[in-house]
Amino acid sequence: MLAGWGIQAVNAHLSAYFSGMKPRIHILTLGVSDLDRARRFYRQGLGWSESRHSSPTIAFFHMDGGLVLALYALHALAEDAGMPLPSGADSGAPVSPAGEHAFGGHTVAQNVGSEAEVRETIQRAIAAGGRMLVQPETVFWGGFRGYFADPDGHPWEVAYNPGWPIDPSGALSAE
């Protein structure tokens, strides 16, 4: 049936049928070795409320703007995603040659309104059981930021970026 069409026409047809993957992330899931400890950090420590969709085995938090952050057992998450565990990792998390939490390939960032707010937010996270990864400092791209790790070593950046405004919805401006 498509035989009489030119390639352009076939592509246009396919494209109308399925034009690509939507640019949308609904859930970011972080694998954790101790779900009770992780829940305490995000709930009592950071002060976040759990979603009614949470269960004893998975914790969900609705982020402002609509993203859902999930916490789930790291071994179970790797198995769910069909991925092998890293070399030398008993816990399932990447480890460095020195046996510490190693970089897993991702970071998450929260942008705030001032350098003071960067410092306060990171201090609060450290007081809640986070670990300082990078002390707040001025960086080459013109902003000010630091990093803390949650109890499982997931890195959180807290940044003030005067060059990228926050829009009225609270998200980084797309303009």
Place this chain on the structure above:
Amino acid sequence: MLAGWGIQAVNAHLSAYFSGMKPRIHILTLGVSDLDRARRFYRQGLGWSESRHSSPTIAFFHMDGGLVLALYALHALAEDAGMPLPSGADSGAPVSPAGEHAFGGHTVAQNVGSEAEVRETIQRAIAAGGRMLVQPETVFWGGFRGYFADPDGHPWEVAYNPGWPIDPSGALSAE
């Protein structure tokens, strides 16, 4: 000045001053070993447009709902976050004992409206250079999902979950 106050009053005072960390993620950054290849996958492959905040060394994509997805050199990202590289990882990414991409501790998920849409979205990602991690299938929580990996091994779940509706804004319902 606080000496005459009870502990409860001091806590209430501190809490009014700084009540916790906002539940907000502005940017999720994925470390990549070849930024050109990663850009091709997300731009030409998945059909996403880059933000004007992108530069030659970092790619930003505005997701529906306001989250920004960033792609950045994996070594540079680990260094920025002050984290050591995993054991045995020349590329900076976690590797399994067999030398494959190993689980880094996180997954991202996009929820779609039907089982057919799960299949189509994953097929599209595979055609764009993604790798099948888990064939679409019915799962214990009552939904239907599969996983693909991007060219750097970051796992993406595509799911249909009839038990968790998508609200009019396109996010997972908080109700």
